[in-house]
Amino acid sequence: MPTVQVRLHEPRSKGYPIHIEPGLIHKAGAALAPRFKGHAPFILSNPLVFGLWGKALEASLKKAGFGAPIWHLVPDGEKHKTFAQYQRALTALAQWGQGLSAKPLVLLLGGGVIGDLGGFVAATYKRGVPFVQIPTSLLSMVDSSVGGKLGIDFPSRGGLVKNLVGAFAQPEAVLIDPGMLATLDKRQLRSGLGEVVKTAVLFDPKLFATLERSIAGLLRPDPGLYTRVVAACVGHKARVVGLDEFDRRGQRALLNLGHTFGHAVESASQFRLLHGEGVAFGLACAADLAAQQGLLERGADGQMARLRGLLGALGLPLKLKRLPMARVLAAMAQDKKFEGEARFVLPKRLGSCVVHPLNGLGPARAVLASRFV
Numbered sequence: 001m002p003t004v005q006v007r008l009h010e011p012r013s014k015g016y017p018i019h020i021e022p023g024l025i026h027k028a029g030a031a032l033a034p035r036f037k038g039h040a041p042f043i044l045s046n047p048l049v050f051g052l053w054g055k056a057l058e059a060s061l062k063k064a065g066f067g068a069p070i071w072h073l074v075p076d077g078e079k080h081k082t083f084a085q086y087q088r089a090l091t092a093l094a095q096w097g098q099g100l101s102a103k104p105l106v107l108l109l110g111g112g113v114i115g116d117l118g119g120f121v122a123a124t125y126k127r128g129v130p131f132v133q134i135p136t137s138l139l140s141m142v143d144s145s146v147g148g149k150l151g152i153d154f155p156s157r158g159g160l161v162k163n164l165v166g167a168f169a170q171p172e173a174v175l176i177d178p179g180m181l182a183t184l185d186k187r188q189l190r191s192g193l194g195e196v197v198k199t200a201v202l203f204d205p206k207l208f209a210t211l212e213r214s215i216a217g218l219l220r221p222d223p224g225l226y227t228r229v230v231a232a233c234v235g236h237k238a239r240v241v242g243l244d245e246f247d248r249r250g251q252r253a254l255l256n257l258g259h260t261f262g263h264a265v266e267s268a269s270q271f272r273l274l275h276g277e278g279v280a281f282g283l284a285c286a287a288d289l290a291a292q293q294g295l296l297e298r299g300a301d302g303q304m305a306r307l308r309g310l311l312g313a314l315g316l317p318l319k320l321k322r323l324p325m326a327r328v329l330a331a332m333a334q335d336k337k338f339e340g341e342a343r344f345v346l347p348k349r350l351g352s353c354v355v356h357p358l359n360g361l362g363p364a365r366a367v368l369a370s371r372f373v
Contacts, residue, residue, distance in 0.1 A: 002231040006146065006238040008170065010245045016172055018146060018238065020231050022179035022223040025056050028134065029064030031175055032105075036130070039105035041069035042093055044118035046076040049110045049136050052183050057109060057134070069107070070096050074114060078271040081113045081153050083165070089121045097125070104129050108171075111137035111188075112144040112275065116163065119150035123169035133174045137184060138192025138226075139276050141176050142199065142233035147241040147252075159327065160271075161334045162263050168246055176234075178226035189221060191276030193314050196233055198258050198279055201307060203236045205350045212306070215313050253337055253355050257345040258282030261368070264332040268323045280316035281371065284308060288367045290346040293356060300349040307350075322372040329361055 001021040008015050019031060041061055045054065050073055061069060072092045074085050097104055106122040106129060108115050115133050122131035133145035151166020181189060193211075200208035207229070211218065217225040237255065244252035262282030266273045273281075287304040290296050296304065311318055337343045342358040358364065 002227060004231060004234050004238050006170070007242045008245050009242055013170070013245055015242070016170060016174070018174040018176065018234050020176045020178065020227055020234070022177060022227060024175055024177040025053055025134070025180065026060055028057055028175050029060035029062070029066055032061075032132065032173070033064040033066070035172070036105050037065055038102060039066070039130070040100060040102040041066055041105050041107055042096060043069045043071050043107045043109055044089060044114055044121070045071065045073055045109040046114060047073050048076050049114070053109060053136065053180065057107070067102075074110075074117065076113075078113055078153070078275070079160075081117050082160075083152055083154065086117055086121060086152050089118065090125060093121060093125050106131035107134060108132065108145075109134045109136065110140070111135065112140045115140050115144050116150055116166070117152055119148075119169060119171065120152060120166055123150055123167050128169060130172045131169075133171045135174070135176060136180050137188055138181055138230075139188070139195055140192075141178070141230050142192065143195045143237070145171070145174050145176070146234050146237050147255075148245070149247075156334060157330055159267060159331070161331065162267060164334070170245075174234075176230055178221075178223045178230055181221045181223065181226055184221075186219075187274065189219070190315050191274040193218060194258075194276030194278075194280035194283070194311075194316055196229060197307070197310060197314070197316075198283060199233045199236055201283065201347055201350055202254060202257050202353050203351060204232060207232050208306075208310070208350055212310055212313075218314065250355065253343075254345055254353055256337060257347070257353055258286055260332060260335050260337065260344050261285040261364070263335065264328045265320060265323055265368075267331040268327040273320070277317055280311050280314075281318065281320055284311060284318045285364075285367050285371055286344065286346050288370065289344060289363060290348070290356075292363055292367065293346065293358075295346050295348055295354065295356060297349045297352075300347070303350045304347070307347075319371050319373050325365065325368065328368060329365060332361060332364065
């Protein structure tokens with residue numbers, strides 16, 4: 001079983017393991033029992049994932065000696081990552097926890113919405129109770145389940161802004177079963193590949209070349225291939241998170257490659273656009289903006305052409321139907337990297353990116369306009 005260890009360097013912070021293995025959902029109880037036997041499991045999920053994997057998780061917990069879990073289901077989709085659903089889940093956890101003699105253990109079985117919202121619930125109930133991420137989508141496997149960024153979307157200036165309210169809290173462990181991807185909707189699988197490509201562009205030209213050679217296995221999906229790909233992605237993210245746990249030193253900002261454009265179009269589409277689709281579009285925009293700003297190193301024009309080719313081969317969007325520009329720019333202005341000036345993560349070449357300041361959003365607007373049809 002590949003295991004990636006997140007090693008945190010902040011005082012009083014503790015690391016945690018990320019286990020990656022096809023079929024791991026059937027061994028989840030055994031993986032958790034050495035540390036958490038005697039804890040009472042409270043599981044957040046959504047109806048679709050519960051129907052696919054709920055019995056398997058419950059059976060593995062029972063086999064490992066855990067008591068019957070309590071389930072709380074959140075409706076599926078980004079539009080439900082709201083304060084109302086946070087309050088419902090927190091209320092369910094608090095009511096269940098009253099008079100509970102055992103310590104609670106919150107298990108998050110689902111994609112990024114469950115991980116972000118459920119983790120925020122666990123982080124704020126009694127000032128924090130232990131939780132474990134069990135991601136079921138590719139997007140959550142390679143990105144949102146690792147690193148401890150939790151939160152909900154919240155209204156601001158007339159629309160929901162992604163992750164405007166939240167906290168940092170690290171899970172006790174992450175259990176990743178690439179075999180789950182066989183049941184994932186094809187559009188959701190492609191969406192997750194947007195984050196995979198982002199990681200390769202940021203850190204790993206060899207991974208990028210592997211992706212180029214493996215289109216069929218990525219879209220099938222091949223669990224052995226995904227075990228290697230996911231391990232590579234979480235290894236890179238674990239390293240960055242360990243250096244910059246609370247996003248204060250600049251290293252973690254690099255993980256937002258493609259996200260300033262991506263979050264903005266995702267929000268402006270009222271979340272009809274999936275997160276990974278927005279990131280893929282944002283990668284194409286970031287490459288354009290890097291060229292416009294003269295940041296690309298010699299020979300990198302060809303690499304950016306490879307980037308566009310890979311995104312296209314994976315069925316990810318390079319262009320979008322026109323969205324209201326004012327709404328896109330308003331969402332972009334909410335970006336957490338903007339501290340008195342517009343800042344974008346831009347590629348210099350495959351494996352090397354920088355945070356680049358802009359004097360206003362005019363250059364970004366021009367890039368967006370060229371990619372709207």
